[in-house]
Amino acid sequence: MKTSYLIVCIFFLGLLPVTTLFISCNSSDKSSNDKAAKEDSLKIKIERGRYLAYHVSGCIDCHSQRDYKKFSGLIINGSEGKGGEVFNEIYSIPGVVFARNITPDTVNGIGKWTDEEIARAITRGISRNGDTLFPIMPYPHYNQMSKGDIYSIIAFLRTLKPNNNKVTERKLFVPLTTVYPQLPSSMLEYNVKPDVSDIVKYGAYMVNSAACMDCHTPMEKGKYQMDKLFSGGFVFNLGTFIVTTANITPDTATGIGKWTEEMFLDKFKHYRDPSLYVSDPGKMNSIMPWSLFAKMDDFDIKAIYRYLRTVPAVNHHVDKYPPAK
């Protein structure tokens, strides 16, 4: 992202040699122009980061408090980034881990971390003190995002209101290395965001950035069943409701093979309606953060659809709302 702006700037200046000359002759104008350009590019970066953190990559979804008396666990206003959400056996975790405080609070948040330390945690799962994070935090996916997108997210996190919420320490019953022995190495420098003209590739990038796989792939003994990729069946028992993730492969009998692009887009757009979040949906609730995903760009949703058409169709029947045992 940063480099592309640089290229745009160079291109722009190249087109206007006279202006460039004028600016370079007048140093006070130059510095105020530079400052304005920097502020503009930071603004664009923060907006991109906000979009990803809220509506694509789930950062705000997991790192805030959710209200399950509202459909799809609406984010509680003012809790953005404060952490504390519990991840336990419901998520096939041998123990309990808590989403951490990622607001700029200098005591309990990440206010004192450098951009590089935050990037290392997001893309490699290494906390500031060197500890490995449990991979429920989807860093193996974020590891494949472009450097521009990751640093945009970091720029956005710095704009969150600092919250001094102190998050409880995690408790794991087995050493982390037995669950997830290998850390992905950082390829951040080399990662590229595919161009939107290659919609399938771009869609794959979005699906990875949103970690759709993690919820939509069944697990056995803590391992994803890769032959059942995207075929659903992950059961979430949240006490007040039980929901199973859907089969989103192109299988026509048990997946979304019969859905047109328009139906897929409409499904997401439907959840943009705020009246859907007024009353308690009881047992018909979902853990899929529809209220956040619904605000993805139409183009991004279509790209996701186009990519999902290309994954292997898996015949795997799923009961979205299984009868309570």
Ligand code: HEC
């Ligand atoms: C599925 C839920 C989930 C999503 C999505 C998620 N996180 Fe996390 N994150 C966690 C959990 C849980 C931990 C703590 C893991 C542990 O204790 O081992 C964590 C840890 C972190 C840490 C380390 C903080 C520290 O003090 O060590 C950072 C930074 C972070 N997440 C940022 C992000 C960002 C940025 C995003 C979006 C790009 C994101 N997370 C998306 C669940 C999530």
Ligand code: HEC
């Ligand atoms: C936190 C877990 C979670 C994440 C992340 C998640 N989903 Fe879901 N999804 C679910 C659950 C649970 C359901 C079934 C209940 C429902 O329809 O809301 C579902 C349902 C769906 C459906 C409806 C299918 C049908 O047959 O009605 C689609 C389409 C879908 N998800 C696509 C996606 C895509 C695309 C992503 C990534 C951008 C994604 N999901 C990320 C949990 C998740």
